[in-house]
Amino acid sequence: MHARSSHIHARSSAIDAGIAYIHDTVWPALTGLDGYIGLSLLVDRLSGRCIVTTAWQSEEAMIASRREADAMRDRAAQILGGSPTVDEWEIAALHREHHSTPGACVRVTWARVDSEQVDRAVDGYRLATIPALAELDGFCSCSLLVDRDSGFGVASATFDSLDAMRRSRAASDAIKAATVRDTGVEVIDECEFDLVLAHLRVPEMA
Missing domain, CATH: 3.30.70.100 (Alpha-Beta Plaits)
Known part of the structure; x- marks a missing residue:
């Protein structure tokens, strides 16, 4: 995908x-x-x-x-x-607890890792990050997109509401810190968004 x-x-x-x-x-x-x-x-x-x-x-x-x-x-x-800035990615992982509903919000994190460490970073996201995110109240879904040649990637976590996303910040920061420690990923940017349109039919890829 x-x-x-x-x-x-x-x-x-x-x-x-x-x-x-x-x-x-x-x-x-x-x-x-x-x-x-x-x-x-x-x-x-x-x-x-x-x-x-x-x-x-x-x-x-x-x-x-x-x-x-x-x-x-x-x-x-x-x-x-x-x-516009345009990027094309491999969908490396996706997990959906349930489909989003109106009012959902998304935290997006841009990061990079040495290109030879991409597989390790993807495995870490699948095995550690996804289960940790799934424990958060109001969690809806998450995904990881990667460019294996450059080592750049973008991870997103969707929550049922703005309040749920805000309440998750401290725990999300701890999860992110563990990912950086364990995989050597460098976080470049992070931003929180309203999910205005959500019509993705990508299957489970965790």
């Missing part, structure tokens, strides 16, 4: 129009493409950060979708008023 993420810093006044375009135009258009298995949209209205992620059954399907995706991304960026 693979995924493409488009990260845009939007004008606050343009976010609602961007959400409407992605919901009404991008999502239906992608649904007809071979190998497409879902889309999510994360928004942090305070900073204007928006992340659209699409999931694909294979790297070949993701690559084949580039022309259509590029055109829709350019239009979304025009509406949102920002320049």
Whole structure:
């Protein structure tokens, strides 16, 4: 399984129009493409950060979708008023306790590790991080996306509500510290988002 993420810093006044375009135009258009298995949209209205992620059954399907995706991304960026940063990933792990409901929020962590240590880091996420996250109140799901060549990765944890995500911060920080200690991962950035659209059909990969 693979995924493409488009990260845009939007004008606050343009976010609602961007959400409407992605919901009404991008999502239906992608649904007809071979190998497409879902889309999510994360928004942090305070900073204007928006992340659209699409999931694909294979790297070949993701690559084949580039022309259509590029055109829709350019239009979304025009509406949102920002320049997109695009990354393509392998979906290394995904665990879902239950599907999200309206009001869900997501904590996203960007990190890197030496490329030769990627397998070790993925194993650590599957064997230690996922079970620890699953114990948190209000936990919904989590995933890990990786670029094996560069060693970069992005981990996300979804919670049922903003309150649940906030209550999890201390425990999440402890889990993150253990991951850094055990795998040598370097945390680069972290941000919390509203889960605005959640239509991913990626199967369990824990």
